[in-house]
Amino acid sequence: MSTLAARDHAVLWHPYTQMQTAALPIPIVRGEGAWLYTEDGTAYLDGISSWWVNLHGHAHPRIAARVAQQLQTLEHVLFAGFTHPPAVELAEGLLEILPPNQRRIFYSDNGSTAVEVALKMALQYHHNLGQPRRTIVAFRDSYHGDTFGAMAVSSRGAFTAPFAPLLFDVAFIDVPVPGREVEALAQLEAVAAQGDVAAFIFEPLLLGTAGMLTYSAEALDELLGSCHRHGILAIADEVMTGFGRTGQLFACDYLAERPDMVCLSKGLTGGTMALGVTSCAGPVYDAFLSDDKLKTFFHGHSYTANPVACAAGLASLELLRDPACAANIARMATAHQVFQAEITGQPGVRDVRLLGTVLAVEFEEAATTSYFSSLRDELYELALQRRVILRPLGNIIYLMPPYCTTDAELSLLYDTVRAMRELVVGRNQ
Numbered sequence: 001m002s003t004l005a006a007r008d009h010a011v012l013w014h015p016y017t018q019m020q021t022a023a024l025p026i027p028i029v030r031g032e033g034a035w036l037y038t039e040d041g042t043a044y045l046d047g048i049s050s051w052w053v054n055l056h057g058h059a060h061p062r063i064a065a066r067v068a069q070q071l072q073t074l075e076h077v078l079f080a081g082f083t084h085p086p087a088v089e090l091a092e093g094l095l096e097i098l099p100p101n102q103r104r105i106f107y108s109d110n111g112s113t114a115v116e117v118a119l120k121m122a123l124q125y126h127h128n129l130g131q132p133r134r135t136i137v138a139f140r141d142s143y144h145g146d147t148f149g150a151m152a153v154s155s156r157g158a159f160t161a162p163f164a165p166l167l168f169d170v171a172f173i174d175v176p177v178p179g180r181e182v183e184a185l186a187q188l189e190a191v192a193a194q195g196d197v198a199a200f201i202f203e204p205l206l207l208g209t210a211g212m213l214t215y216s217a218e219a220l221d222e223l224l225g226s227c228h229r230h231g232i233l234a235i236a237d238e239v240m241t242g243f244g245r246t247g248q249l250f251a252c253d254y255l256a257e258r259p260d261m262v263c264l265s266k267g268l269t270g271g272t273m274a275l276g277v278t279s280c281a282g283p284v285y286d287a288f289l290s291d292d293k294l295k296t297f298f299h300g301h302s303y304t305a306n307p308v309a310c311a312a313g314l315a316s317l318e319l320l321r322d323p324a325c326a327a328n329i330a331r332m333a334t335a336h337q338v339f340q341a342e343i344t345g346q347p348g349v350r351d352v353r354l355l356g357t358v359l360a361v362e363f364e365e366a367a368t369t370s371y372f373s374s375l376r377d378e379l380y381e382l383a384l385q386r387r388v389i390l391r392p393l394g395n396i397i398y399l400m401p402p403y404c405t406t407d408a409e410l411s412l413l414y415d416t417v418r419a420m421r422e423l424v425v426g427r428n429q
Contacts, residue, residue, distance in 0.1 A: 003027065004039055026384075031058025034405040036389070047383070047390045047401050047413050052208070052240050054271030056319045057404040063270050063315040070311035079107065079304040086310035093317050094264075094277065097249050101258045103282040106297075107275070107305040111239035111265035112145025114276035115201070118261045119149045120299055121284060122199035122233045128287045128295045133198035137191055137232070140172040141210035142203055144237050153201050155210070158372070171197070175207060176219035185222050192230040200227050201235040204251035204259075205355060208240045211396040212360030214353045217254040224257035233260040233284065243267035243320055244329050245400065247356030260284055270316030271402075275309040328403040332357045335407065336399070339414045348424040350395075358400050361417055363424040365395035375427070379420050388416045395424075 004027035013019060026044070030037040034057060036044045046054065056063070070086065077084055091105035108117050119136065126133040138144070138153040145151070151160050152167040160167065171191045176184035191197055204220060207213040227234045236259035241251040245267070252259055261284065264277040288297050303309075319325055336359040343361060344352045351362040365375050376392045383390040390397055390413075397420055399413050 004029075033057040034402050034409050043387060044384075045388045045401075045409055045412055047388050047399050047416075049267075049400050049402050050271060050389075051266075051391075052245075052400055053266045053269075054402045055243055055267045055316060056270050056325070057402045058271075060270060060272075060315075060319070062319060063272050063312055066311045066315035067272065067308055070308050074307045076303065076306055076308070078302075080300060084305070084307050084310075086307045086314060087305040090310045090313045090317065093314065094279065097317075097321075098262060098279055099250070099252050099258045101260075101281045102262060102279040104280050104285045106278045106280070106299075107310075108278065109301050109303060110145075110274050110276045111237075111263065112147040112150045112276075113301065114239065114263040114265050114278045115144045115150045115153070115235075115237060116147055117276075117278040117299060118201070118235045118237075118263050118280075119153065119199065121261060121278065121280060121297065122235060124295075124297060125233060125284055125287045126198050128290070133196050135171055135191065135194070135197045136168075137171045137173060137188060137197055137200040139175045139202055139207065139210075141175055141207055141213065142201075142237075143207070143209040144201060144203075145239075175210070175213055176215045176223065177213060178215070181216075181219040181222070184219070185226060188223055188226050192226060192232060195230075197230065197232045199233040199235050199260075200224075201237060203237050204241055205246060205254060206241050206251065206358060209393060211362065211393050212353055212355075212358060212398045214355050217256075221255055221257045224255065224259070228257065235259065235261045235263065237263045239263055239265045243316075244325070244403065245355075245357055247329065247333050249320075268316070269309055269312040270319065272312040272316070273309050275306070275313055325403055329357055331407075332401070332403065332405065332410065335410050339417075343417065343421065346421060348421045348428065357403070358398060360396055360398040361421075363395045363397070363421065364428060365424070375424070378423060378427075382420060382423055383416055386412075386416050386419065388413060390416070 005024040008025055027039045028036045029039045034046050036046055094105055095102055106117055108114050136153055141155050143154045153170050173187040174180050174184045224234050236252050238250050242264050260281045262279045269275050288295055333356050336354055340352045340354050343349055348364050350364050353360045371394055373394045376394050379392040379397055
């Protein structure tokens with residue numbers, strides 16, 4: 001029988017992969033803690049939580065037990081006109097920890113659909129009030145997903161170019177990184193003055209695919225304050241930043257202003273299975289209450305509020321609220337701070353950015369710094385040779401491991417980044 005990788009190559013099409021030139025995929029058959037194991041027993045340290053989803057470690061026994069129990073009770077039921085305990089319990093649990101103005105939970109399937117739901121809610125909110133608005137504001141370097149609405153409010157580039165004629169127009173403003181706060185606010189104010197802005201969607205404090213760009217809570221508070229003065233709904237895309245990644249449960253916890261909607265996915269189930277959530281404040285929900293059925297929010301998915309996914313979410317939420325998890329988050333953030341101090345200013349390092357458990361190192365690169373740079377491929381291969389899974393963003397490497405990652409495992413990640421720095425220095429000489 002052929003190997004798993006060869007069998008895969010004969011029948012599958014992988015994301016973000018040029019299938020003609022890509023190497024065969026690495027066949028993972030088992031996971032435990034922060035480690036993934038291939039069919040020949042080789043272990044890889046998961047330094048990016050398998051695309052930012054895994055919070056507590058792979059194959060976590062408490063989540064697995066909850067999922068197994070739910071599968072023996074109720075695997076699925078349509079969510080239009082019906083409900084079930086895991087959906088209600090997870091919604092109650094989320095509303096306890098989300099920003100206090102959030103009142104309702106709408107379930108979907110993943111991060112992109114959570115964003116689609118928020119955009120549709122925002123546009124219909126104004127429509128239902130009899131004051132339709134059509135403009136969405138977003139950050140110029142943002143990423144919100146790969147479905148059409150999510151693509152439209154994301155940075156335009158190589159990934160979206162084939163679809164550009166079909167994407168709706170968006171008012172893009174600068175990210176208020178240090179030194180650009182005044183310009184970003186002025187740009188938002190100029191667009192808001194036109195009176196047609198329905199919503200501002202943003203990644204709070206940390207833009208992932210833009211290279212883990214960080215900006216201050218104070219700058220975001222200024223933008224949200226402007227939105228609320230102009231009747232613009234604020235949509236926080238916490239798909240990546242939620243559930244402790246930034247050091248707080250949510251990045252919005254650093255803010256004085258409150259978002260009107262919050263999008264969640266990725267860590268929502270602890271990385272176990274797909275589930276999306278869009279929460280909203282009371283006034284947003286109230287705008288859909290009417291004797292007029294045309295004001296209904298006509299959106300849904302076959303697997304909305306799947307009981308098994310909600311059960312996984314409940315187990316993950318219990319683990320997240322355990323004091324041991326908070327201690328692990330704090331321990332990881334402290335270890336990152338120590339390493340940040342060590343590597344900042346060293347040859348080959350342009351910048352080091354840190355927010356909570358997310359650490360990004362931007363290397364000096366003479367050529368392009370895009371996703372397609374040759375340096376990106378060299379960094380990726382070097383990590384794999386050291387049995388570490390990282391996924392560079394051009395000349396930027398980031399660490400976002402599961403919270404269970406030990407100090408020794410963190411040291412292995414830091415050693416890998418040190419080796420990457422040496423590669424960059426040698427490459428630039």
